[in-house]
Amino acid sequence: MNKIKVLVLLSLLVMAFLLDVALGSVHIPVKDVVRILFTPDAANESWIYIIEKIRLPKAMTAIIVGCGLSVSGLQMQTLFRNPLAGPSVLGITAGASLGVALVMLSAGSITSLYTIRELGISGSWLVIIASSLGAALIMVVIVSISSSLKDNVIVLIVGVMIGNITLSVISIWQYFSSPELIKDYLMWTFGSLGGVTGNQLMILAIVVSAGLLISFFSSKLLDALLLGDNYARSMGLTVQHARLLIVLSTSVLAGGITAFCGPIGFIGIAVPHLSRALFHTSSHRILIPACCLVGTVLMLVCDIVAQLPGSQTVLPINVITALVGSPVVIWIIAGPNKLRGF
Amino acid sequence: MKKQQLILHTTALTIGYHPGKHHAKVIAGPLNLSLYAGQLICLLGPNGCGKSTLLRTVSGLQHQLSGSIQLEGKELKGLKPAEIAKQISLVLTDNVRSGNLDVYSLIALGRYPYSGWLGILNQIDKAAIDYAIHVTGTAAFLNRKMDSLSDGECQKVMLARAIAQDTPLIILDEPTAHLDLPSRIQLMRLLHQLAKETGKAILLSTHELDLALQVADQIWLMDSSGHLAAGLPEELILDGSFQQAFDKDGISFDASTGAFHIHPPGKDELCVIGEGTAAFWTRKALIRKGYVLAKAAARTITVSDDGGKISWLLDTDGRKLSFHTLSSVLDTLDQSGFTL
Numbered sequence: 001m002n003k004i005k006v007l008v009l010l011s012l013l014v015m016a017f018l019l020d021v022a023l024g025s026v027h028i029p030v031k032d033v034v035r036i037l038f039t040p041d042a043a044n045e046s047w048i049y050i051i052e053k054i055r056l057p058k059a060m061t062a063i064i065v066g067c068g069l070s071v072s073g074l075q076m077q078t079l080f081r082n083p084l085a086g087p088s089v090l091g092i093t094a095g096a097s098l099g100v101a102l103v104m105l106s107a108g109s110i111t112s113l114y115t116i117r118e119l120g121i122s123g124s125w126l127v128i129i130a131s132s133l134g135a136a137l138i139m140v141v142i143v144s145i146s147s148s149l150k151d152n153v154i155v156l157i158v159g160v161m162i163g164n165i166t167l168s169v170i171s172i173w174q175y176f177s178s179p180e181l182i183k184d185y186l187m188w189t190f191g192s193l194g195g196v197t198g199n200q201l202m203i204l205a206i207v208v209s210a211g212l213l214i215s216f217f218s219s220k221l222l223d224a225l226l227l228g229d230n231y232a233r234s235m236g237l238t239v240q241h242a243r244l245l246i247v248l249s250t251s252v253l254a255g256g257i258t259a260f261c262g263p264i265g266f267i268g269i270a271v272p273h274l275s276r277a278l279f280h281t282s283s284h285r286i287l288i289p290a291c292c293l294v295g296t297v298l299m300l301v302c303d304i305v306a307q308l309p310g311s312q313t314v315l316p317i318n319v320i321t322a323l324v325g326s327p328v329v330i331w332i333i334a335g336p337n338k339l340r341g342f
Numbered sequence: 343m344k345k346q347q348l349i350l351h352t353t354a355l356t357i358g359y360h361p362g363k364h365h366a367k368v369i370a371g372p373l374n375l376s377l378y379a380g381q382l383i384c385l386l387g388p389n390g391c392g393k394s395t396l397l398r399t400v401s402g403l404q405h406q407l408s409g410s411i412q413l414e415g416k417e418l419k420g421l422k423p424a425e426i427a428k429q430i431s432l433v434l435t436d437n438v439r440s441g442n443l444d445v446y447s448l449i450a451l452g453r454y455p456y457s458g459w460l461g462i463l464n465q466i467d468k469a470a471i472d473y474a475i476h477v478t479g480t481a482a483f484l485n486r487k488m489d490s491l492s493d494g495e496c497q498k499v500m501l502a503r504a505i506a507q508d509t510p511l512i513i514l515d516e517p518t519a520h521l522d523l524p525s526r527i528q529l530m531r532l533l534h535q536l537a538k539e540t541g542k543a544i545l546l547s548t549h550e551l552d553l554a555l556q557v558a559d560q561i562w563l564m565d566s567s568g569h570l571a572a573g574l575p576e577e578l579i580l581d582g583s584f585q586q587a588f589d590k591d592g593i594s595f596d597a598s599t600g601a602f603h604i605h606p607p608g609k610d611e612l613c614v615i616g617e618g619t620a621a622f623w624t625r626k627a628l629i630r631k632g633y634v635l636a637k638a639a640a641r642t643i644t645v646s647d648d649g650g651k652i653s654w655l656l657d658t659d660g661r662k663l664s665f666h667t668l669s670s671v672l673d674t675l676d677q678s679g680f681t682l
Contacts (some may be wrong), residue, residue, distance in 0.1 A: 081440075219461070
């Protein structure tokens with residue numbers, strides 16, 4: 001049964017991937033896309049350029065973002081034993097934004113995210129590290145507060161409030177920054193899958209793969225944490241170490257992606273629930289790959305919608321993920337299963 | 343006789359917690375306790391006397407304030423969680439009703455200390471899980487999700503998980519709370535069998551006094567001042583420890599019946615003459631009504647059971663009345679209670 005679901009998801013993934021590459025302001029027929037992907041020298045040169053330099057990196061970014069955010073959301077829901085946890089809800093992406101703002105707004109008038117990227121590899125690493133550190137900072141604060149709180153809802157409120165504090169710190173910073181920097185920063189907050197190319201794409205892929213690997217290797221720890229800290233410890237888990245590992249991989253995943261693509265919401269909270277509903281399991285050994293699959297498909301679909309097929313306009317990706325993700329969150333809270341699981 | 347194997351042993355153990363950095367709040371101690379293989383020990387005591395703290399401390403979830411806890415001869419503090427997990431399994435009061443967790447997966451988590459880094463189960467693991475399912479009778483709801491279980495089913499599943507963990511010692515914190523009477527009895531009987539048949543040591547805290555008196559090999563009785571008396575159930579009743587631990591205003595433990603009196607005794611004395619079930623329940627009814635049973639009472643009730651036909655003879659200072667139902671006896675006593 002699971003095999004069939006995986007096959008269906010995989011074929012959806014291939015279809016969405018091809019469509020995502022084919023659609024855009026310049027329409028390229030799917031069969032040409034396939035031909036260019038396999039034999040690049042046999043076609044229209046401008047199409048090859050568009051696909052290789054723009055569409056392919058964007059689709060790859062969508063895949064990376066879909067995997068990374070979904071898995072980081074899954075880990076947070078298990079760690080906090082809270083079905084509404086996710087990188088954007090608990091302020092982790094806000095923390096990452098703080099890191100990015102630190103780099104962008106403090107570097108002086110000539111430094112925009114664009115010029116940082118122009119610095120090449122070292123600049124990209126700088127943004128990613130700042131962003132991951134920001135994410136980790138918020139994670140550590142919430143984990144340490146939540147360990148003394150029993151109530152799920154209170155943890156959630158504390159997380160949201162810490163996210164708000166972080167965002168207002170950024171706002172104060174913006175208030176004293178020059179208009180060009182603010183515009184640059186605001187554009188970044190809309191979120192974008194485009195513009196991550198070449199070295200950056202490679203760095204993002206490395207960072208997210210590392211995060212996913214750590215996460216997959218900690219799937220047994222995550223399973224034990226489903227029963228809460230006390231049971232986890234009684235089964236031989238050193239809870240502090242496990243928390244550290246999960247905080248590390250979540251920060252790397254959410255931080256890395258936020259650094260390059262902006263704070264993308266709702267994927268992290270919605271995809272784990274969709275995956276659980278689809279595979280009827282709580283085993284992380286299955287859920288982590290499942291989240292990657294579902295997250296990738298959803299992210300590619302969001303990107304296709306964002307391009308408004310056939311038009312010249314591209315909507316910010318954040319708008320689309322919110323449109324798709326919010327109903328899922330409502331379904332989690334008010335649907336037939338009512339806050340059923342994490 | 344075979345020498346009993348010592349599983350857990352504490353020396354001068356004091357338990358409690360640190361509300362601030364430099365001062366400690368002692369809840370109980372010093373405690374010198376021993377737990378042997380095959381023993382079922384019930385930890386009894388009034389609410390808030392520190393039963394959970396004691397269980398948490400000996401299971402390694404919480405540090406002791408002083409003294410030592412030895413687990414199969416090794417100091418508990420020096421053991422890693424992974425090592426303790428192969429010696430002690432727990433059933434706690436924590437809520438585990440995760441909506442996506444099915445019963446089999448939860449029981450399978452008991453094999454956590456033995457499985458590899460990805461948690462893949464081998465044949466030995468599966469055999470241990472099957473055994474745990476068989477013993478606890480949980481086979482019927484293996485595919486159900488945890489949040490669809492009743493309290494009794496949930497408790498059985500948590501016990502199955504602990505059994506699958508295959509440890510010489512199982513510690514349960516109030517396993518009978520929230521259960522209805524048949525489930526409580528079922529669970530206690532299961533634990534009793536488990537201790538006798540597998541040689542596991544089982545330590546549980548409970549408020550079920552009468553059940554504990556029936557199944558426990560030993561009782562650890564804590565009182566609110568942090569004093570702990572350990573011994574055979576009967577010894578503790580005979581030496582007055584029970585009365586001491588549970589005596590509160592208006593509630594008293596009656597050593598002659600092994601039960602608590604819910605109803606404060608009145609002043610009227612009665613003597614019940616007769617043997618067997620009918621006499622036993624007549625006495626129960628009179629105690630419930632607040633009468634004091636005494637041998638030298640002025641009024642006597644003679645209960646006679648003639649092949650299922652029960653009759654009561656009430657003798658009040660020579661005035662004799664005969665009854666055929668217990669309620670008419672009680673009614674008459676009520677009325678005469680006013681007139682006398």
